[in-house]
Amino acid sequence: MTEKNPRTLLYLDGVSVSFDGFKALNSLSFVVEPGELRAIIGPNGAGKTTMMDIITGKTRPDEGEVFFKGDIDLTKRDEAEIAQLGIGRKFQKPTVFENHTVWDNLELALNRGRGVFATLFYRLTGEDKRRIEEILATVRLTARRDDLAAGLSHGQKQWLEIGMLLAQEPELLLVDEPVAGMTDAETAETAILLKDIAKTRSVVVVEHDMGFIRDLGVKVTCLAEGSVLAEGSIDFVSNDPKVIENYLGR
Amino acid sequence: MITSFLVKSLDRTIAVAVAILLLLAVIVPALNLLTAPDHPLHVPTYMVSLFGKYLTYALLALALDLVWGFCGILSLGHAAFFALGGYAMGMYLMRQIGARGSYGNPLLPDFMVFLNWKELPWFWYGFDMFWFAALMVILVPGLVAFVFGWFAFRSRVNGVYLSIITQAMTYALLLAFFRNDMGFGGNNGLTDFKDILGFNIQADGTRAALFAASALALAGSLVVTSGIVGSKFGKVLVALRDAESRTRFLGYRVEHMKLFAFTVSAMMAGIAGALYVPQVGIINPGEFAPANSIEVVIWTAVGGRGTLIGPIVGAILVNGGKSIFTAAFPEFWLFALGGLFVLVTLFLPKGVVGTAQHHLARRRQARAAARKEDEQTDLEDAKPMAAE
Numbered sequence: 001m002t003e004k005n006p007r008t009l010l011y012l013d014g015v016s017v018s019f020d021g022f023k024a025l026n027s028l029s030f031v032v033e034p035g036e037l038r039a040i041i042g043p044n045g046a047g048k049t050t051m052m053d054i055i056t057g058k059t060r061p062d063e064g065e066v067f068f069k070g071d072i073d074l075t076k077r078d079e080a081e082i083a084q085l086g087i088g089r090k091f092q093k094p095t096v097f098e099n100h101t102v103w104d105n106l107e108l109a110l111n112r113g114r115g116v117f118a119t120l121f122y123r124l125t126g127e128d129k130r131r132i133e134e135i136l137a138t139v140r141l142t143a144r145r146d147d148l149a150a151g152l153s154h155g156q157k158q159w160l161e162i163g164m165l166l167a168q169e170p171e172l173l174l175v176d177e178p179v180a181g182m183t184d185a186e187t188a189e190t191a192i193l194l195k196d197i198a199k200t201r202s203v204v205v206v207e208h209d210m211g212f213i214r215d216l217g218v219k220v221t222c223l224a225e226g227s228v229l230a231e232g233s234i235d236f237v238s239n240d241p242k243v244i245e246n247y248l249g250r
Numbered sequence: 251m252i253t254s255f256l257v258k259s260l261d262r263t264i265a266v267a268v269a270i271l272l273l274l275a276v277i278v279p280a281l282n283l284l285t286a287p288d289h290p291l292h293v294p295t296y297m298v299s300l301f302g303k304y305l306t307y308a309l310l311a312l313a314l315d316l317v318w319g320f321c322g323i324l325s326l327g328h329a330a331f332f333a334l335g336g337y338a339m340g341m342y343l344m345r346q347i348g349a350r351g352s353y354g355n356p357l358l359p360d361f362m363v364f365l366n367w368k369e370l371p372w373f374w375y376g377f378d379m380f381w382f383a384a385l386m387v388i389l390v391p392g393l394v395a396f397v398f399g400w401f402a403f404r405s406r407v408n409g410v411y412l413s414i415i416t417q418a419m420t421y422a423l424l425l426a427f428f429r430n431d432m433g434f435g436g437n438n439g440l441t442d443f444k445d446i447l448g449f450n451i452q453a454d455g456t457r458a459a460l461f462a463a464s465a466l467a468l469a470g471s472l473v474v475t476s477g478i479v480g481s482k483f484g485k486v487l488v489a490l491r492d493a494e495s496r497t498r499f500l501g502y503r504v505e506h507m508k509l510f511a512f513t514v515s516a517m518m519a520g521i522a523g524a525l526y527v528p529q530v531g532i533i534n535p536g537e538f539a540p541a542n543s544i545e546v547v548i549w550t551a552v553g554g555r556g557t558l559i560g561p562i563v564g565a566i567l568v569n570g571g572k573s574i575f576t577a578a579f580p581e582f583w584l585f586a587l588g589g590l591f592v593l594v595t596l597f598l599p600k601g602v603v604g605t606a607q608h609h610l611a612r613r614r615q616a617r618a619a620a621r622k623e624d625e626q627t628d629l630e631d632a633k634p635m636a637a638e
């Protein structure tokens with residue numbers, strides 16, 4: 001049992017979920033503090049993406065508790081509500097809106113009224129314009145702002161998706177394999193970007209790239225078979241015999 | 251707020267289309283009413299009504315495009331909303347007949363007298379007033395769509411399953427309206443109309459006015475839909491069409507967005523039906539036939555889904571073709587229509603208008619690129635000149 005602290009941003013306790021009898025998460029407990037950057041590693045099928053599905057309301061847990069900011073029960077809310085509460089998510093497979101321009105992708109992600117009438121009568125204010133330009137510069141897509149997202153390279157799509165997350169202004173960012181398919185240079189830049197983002201909010205990053213995890217230099221959680229195997233600094237975790245046997249040694 | 255919404259909607263092609271429709275609304279009635287029958291430019295009344303009918307079909311296709319082209323909801327039941335609007339108008343027209351029916355009953359339409367009914371059913375109250383009927387033309391299809399969409403979108407029914415239940419909906423309505431005890435004239439539907447707003451429904455002037463009203467309704471709906479599509483809401487629609495779950499994770503209530511678009515679309519279809527009925531002089535349960543809804547999909551596909559102008563062009567082209575074709579070889583029309591759909595799907599997946607727009611955009615791009623190159627060579631040419 002993890003002790004529940006009112007300051008805790010995200011709190012999962014004893015979360016289990018099974019798909020057709022297969023236990024994807026097995027009594028998982030996990031805590032993220034405000035302003036924390038946390039890395040998650042683990043073999044394929046460990047349940048890393050499933051954990052994000054649970055937090056963002058895509059999948060309901062069979063048992064266990066999921067609380068945000070102390071007392072908001074996430075298991076009772078749907079995807080849209082959870083996003084509006086301030087949890088943003090980047091998917092494992094980059095999903096941007098291909099038929100929209102880079103600019104429109106960011107405009108859609110912007111943390112503004114999301115109702116039917118709010119969007120119907122939305123006008124781009126100077127403030128929103130500046131915010132989008134700022135994000136474009138951060139994710140280095142200023143030159144591509146008027147191009148359709150479909151035309152971006154794989155790495156640029158990953159970055160656009162990170163930009164969309166920034167536009168959402170979430171308090172908690174869940175980032176699933178952000179550097180998959182990126183070049184080494186892009187990977188290094190992404191590490192810098194994520195560290196920068198984590199200055200103002202909490203970020204949870206799932207990644208297989210150990211070099212990238214080392215670059216981040218933060219607390220690491222290793223998942224395997226749906227529960228936490230080890231937690232601590234990268235050196236501590238990567239020297240854990242269970243982690244070597246289950247993940248690194250493979 | 252509203253004005254900026256409308257101004258944004260008027261992009262160039264839409265503005266041209268709206269201008270053409272407004273022009274037609276004036277010219278066609280003028281050529282019908284003000285020229286002598288032997289004048290070379292005279293438009294005979296039957297043509298006015300025929301084209302008026304095409305315009306109502308075009309409005310129906312435009313309504314479908316809003317949900318199919320922009321939200322990815324392939325409704326195979328849109329003719330139901332068209333028919334509901336048509337019935338609401340039909341009920342008004344029935345009550346205008348008054349005591350002039352074959353049975354001379356001042357209150358009850360003929361079919362009710364024939365069924366030995368003594369009283370007007372409650373849901374026929376109010377339909378003697380035009381404003382009430384006009385309101386119902388919009389409200390009834392809107393309400394049916396709202397209730398249907400509420401359940402369907404909340405349960406996240408998507409794709410083929412959604413299409414199938416829209417077919418089921420129109421089929422259920424077909425069966426219901428066939429029943430005599432429903433009180434809508436059963437099999438025969440509503441017909442033998444006499445007046446609309448006090449004007450003889452057969453008169454040339456009335457026909458011309460109905461044509462103009464159809465053109466105006468289409469123009470107005472085009473402005474509204476293009477305003478919707480051009481707004482941030484429209485961008486959300488395209489986003490959820492292409493990546494629904496991603497849109498949810500951005501915090502958008504996808505089901506509310508779809509519900510709004512579906513309801514607005516059904517209301518537009520209802521208006522189309524209401525303008526259709528006085529021009530063809532009858533509404534019967536056949537309008538709910540599942541095949542009718544599928545035809546609307548074909549018009550939209552032929553013209554180009556997701557283009558707004560495409561469905562209008564498609565509806566007019568296919569129905570014009572139908573009028574010519576069925577006169578020459580009536581038994582082959584359905585084969586021709588099916589064949590057309592297959593050909594368009596295979597060779598013109600963007601439809602006529604979509605393909606044309608695509609080529610125009612490519613040409614413009616090529617020309618812009620060529621101009622850039624020219625400027626560059628000009629600069630290079632200029633350099634040695636300066637050196638000399």
Ligand SMILES: Nc1ncnc2c1ncn2[C@@H]1O[C@H](COP(=O)(O)OP(=O)(O)OP(=O)(O)O)[C@@H](O)[C@H]1O
Pocket residue numbers: 019024042043044045046047048049050051092
């Ligand atoms: N919706 C689902 N239906 C059935 N099985 C599922 C579903 N989602 C996940 N699973 C299963 O749960 C297990 C955990 O999957 P998950 O995607 O969470 O792993 P992961 O740790 O993200 O792996 P990877 O590193 O490959 O991304 C897998 O065996 C997967 O097949």
Ligand SMILES: [Mg+2]
Pocket residue numbers: 048049050092176
């Ligand atoms: Mg995964």
